[in-house]
Amino acid sequence: MPTFTDPVPDATETYEAMRALAHASRTFEQPEDMYGVLGDLLGSVRSLEQVLTQIATAHESSRNRAADDAGDRAAGVRDALATAGELRQAAALIGEAERRLDAASAAAGRIAWHPAPELQADAGRVINVVFLQGGEADRLLDLIDQGGADAAIQELAGYDSGDETVDAALENGYVYDTPPQGPLDRTVQLDAYTLVYNQDHRHLGLYRPADALPSPVLLGLEDPRHAATTTESPSSATAAPSGVRAGPILAREAAREQSRRDRLGTPNIHRQQPGTQAGLRLGR
Structure with missing residues (x-):
């Protein structure tokens, strides 16, 4: 909450609010909100x-209290006055930005936005699987630095519950033509x-087409050894190596194919989400 009396915590709160807005304004589900x-x-x-x-x-x-690290008051006064001069120049530039923003706001106020067509999970539409930011994203962002982005994708794939993920994305409006990204964001595909x-803003999100799922191995539905066996010898597709539970795997595969035939959707994958941190959905 703003104090209106202490500039230090109020400046900190302003920074956090602007940082949040910088992320949230990457997309607008309702264009009339922009005004x-x-x-x-x-x-x-x-x-x-x-x-x-x-x-x-x-x-x-306050320049009479200024000095440099060596105690030179003359140097401190010079720096205090130089700081003041630069700040006044910045204020003048902000004044010009204010006039431009005022004109933009006036133009935006003349726009009549029409309702968007009903959102469908058509082929090619992209859904958000999971979005993490701040402390929830730190471990995976560190994992990207240490082991590469593929390792983070493989872990985040555990949040994908197939049809349930698609339904949640449709219900909450987390469906896009392309994965939303800011100018400083980085993308990796697997x-x-x-x-x-974004390592600087400490956030990451995982996206996929609404009508597609990655390989069962990446989803954790199939043992990699089993996948290698089926690739090398199609006749052994129903034979699982020692220690692999082939029955549930094949049942899930059958359910996936049936779901694809029923609609342009994806299968229900019943499993616990990875880790103890809750995934945040991307709403804006």
């Missing part, structure tokens, strides 16, 4: 111009999955 966001941003920019000017004034008025991640 309200622009209005709030216009007010924020006006306040930012005022804040910069006030901090510049504070540097000027089988049917696309991983979008």
Whole structure:
């Protein structure tokens, strides 16, 4: 909550709010929401111009207390005045941005948005499987650094529950033409999955086409040794190597094919999600 009296926690809260908005504004499910966001941003920019000017004034008025690390007061005064000058230049640029944003808001206010056609999980549509950010994403982002993005995709694939994941994406509007990504995001593809991640903003999301699933091995439905056997010798497709439970695997495969025939969907995969952290769905 803002204090209105202590600039330090209020600045921290402002940074966190802008960081959240930078992520959330990558997509807008309802385009009419953009006008309200622009209005709030216009007010924020006006306040930012005022804040910069006030901090510049504070540097000027407090310059008699300034010194460098060696105790040189003359150097400290020079730096305080230089800081104030740069801040006033920044405030002037923010003032120009405010005028541009005001004009954009006025133009946006003249737009009449029409309802979008009903969203369907057609072939080629992309759903969000899971989205993690902040502390929930740290371990997997570190895993990308240490073992590569494929290792993170293989773990995140455990959140994919087939039809249940597709239904949840449709219900919550997490369906896209292409995986949403910001200018600084990185993408990696493995089988049917696309991983979008950002080490600086500490978030990552896993996406796939609504009508496609990756290999059973990647999903954890089939032992890799069994997959290798079936690839090398089609006649042994029903024979599982020692220790592999072939019955449940084949049953799931049959269910998958039946589901594909029923509709452009994917199979129900009944399993626990990996780890103890809950996956967040991407809503914006």
